[in-house]
Amino acid sequence: MASIDISGVKKVYAGGVTAIHSLDLAIPDGELVVLVGPSGCGKSTLLRMIAGLEAITEGTISIGGAVVNAKEPAERDIAMVFQNYALYPHMTVRGNLEYGLKNRGTPRDEIDRRVTEAARILEIEPFLERRPRQLSGGQRQRVAMGRAIVRQPKAFLFDEPLSNLDAKLRGQMRIEIKRLQRSLATTSVYVTHDQLEAMTLADRLVVMNAGRIEQVGAPISLYERPATLFVAGFIGSPPMNLIELAYLQSKGTLELPANTDLVGIRPDTIHLTPPQGPHIALDATVELYEPIGGESHLHMRLEGSGQLIVAAVPARTAATEGATVKLYVGNADLHPFNKETGRRTD
Structure with missing residues (x-):
């Protein structure tokens, strides 16, 4: 087990396309960090750079205090779990589990x-002699x-x-x-575009957008206090409603940053x-x-x-x-932003 430290990491592809913009992120030993964001935001590219499957243009990545930039994936002591399972179809479950250990010369x-x-931890003992085609999707995962x-690696990458x-x-x-993850206490980095997965799994959530980190923190912190308009709109389902201040000023007394x-x-x-x-009152028509x-x-x-807005109300409303x-919103539940900077103002 080990920490993962990402310092000034940048990824530029041929043709000058920048996928990751000088990114810094420290992941302590034993933490489960989830990288979340829309397609093309750079989260999978960052994961692949940690794994050694993608070359780093600038910066350093350290695992357990050792810089791994020049190390091959097999030398980084990490284990990766892919969305397509990547199991050997001609081997039994036992054979798939043993394969990597045999290659490393692990004693029988x-x-x-x-x-x-x-097999005990994952409750797959009954399937050890089956082949992947005989398993359900969940069993294969x-x-x-x-x-x-x-593998007993230093880190898991999902x-x-x-x-x-x-x-x-x-x-x-x-x-x-x-x-x-809690049982093994192994440092883990998990990539998803599904915010429900992100919110429920993460010790800390890293929201990415266009190759940059928008905000890092506990999932509930990002939900309750988004730092940018992007995070406000991305985290939460339904997403946050964003309304012009000028419209709201006639609906109640507001004390917000200038x-x-x-x-x-x-x-x-x-x-x-x-x-x-203190609260504001709004009139709206249900569509x-x-x-x-x-x-x-x-x-x-x-x-x-x-403007179209969404309210989440009790089921039997x-x-x-x-x-x-008539709609009511407490002043304490208003999130102030600046359109030009895209950032929270309080």
Whole structure:
């Protein structure tokens, strides 16, 4: 186990296309960090540079205090889990788990011990003599993780490992990965574009955009206090509503920083009854009532501006499409931003 330190790392492809812009990130020993962002933001490129599968243009990457820039992937003592499982189809599950250890000359009794322990942890003992084609997607993903576990590496790298699974199985495997990482306490870097995975798995979340880090922190911190307009719009489902300050100033007394011109409002902080303390009141017309189980989403158009916003309300809230409703938001739930800089102003 070891820390991972990324210092001034940059990636420029042929033709001058910059994928990663001089990035710094310190990952302490035992932490599970999730890299999240839209397609093309650079998260997979960064993971591949840590793994040694992608050359670094500038900067250094250290694992366990040792710079690994010039080391081959096999020399970095990391284990990678891919989205396509990458299992050998002609081998049994046991053969897949043993393969890397045999190549390293690990003694037979140690191979047996590690394979038995990994199979127990992942509950795949009944499948050890089967081949990958005889397994479900979730079972294959467990085998892929088992192959990483038996290595006993300094770090795990996960490259969107659940993207090929259905929604129910993804939820189950998220729990498995979190439980496994906590049990092994191995430094882990996990890449996903799925913010639900990111929010539930991460000790710390790294939101990336266009090859840069927008914000780093605990998932709930990024949700409750996004540092930039990008994070505000990317983290949270439904995303944060962003409304012009000029429109809101006539709806209540606001005390916001002078350079604020855009205000964010989370859908779950919009209420249909007045909250205690200072608040603003908005009138809106319901365009779509969307019951989704534990809550309902009201898609509404603000009176006077025509802007479409979303509110997350209790599941049994009665709402009639076409009706005008009164909305309330506490002043403490307003997020001030500056459009020009794209950053939070308080």
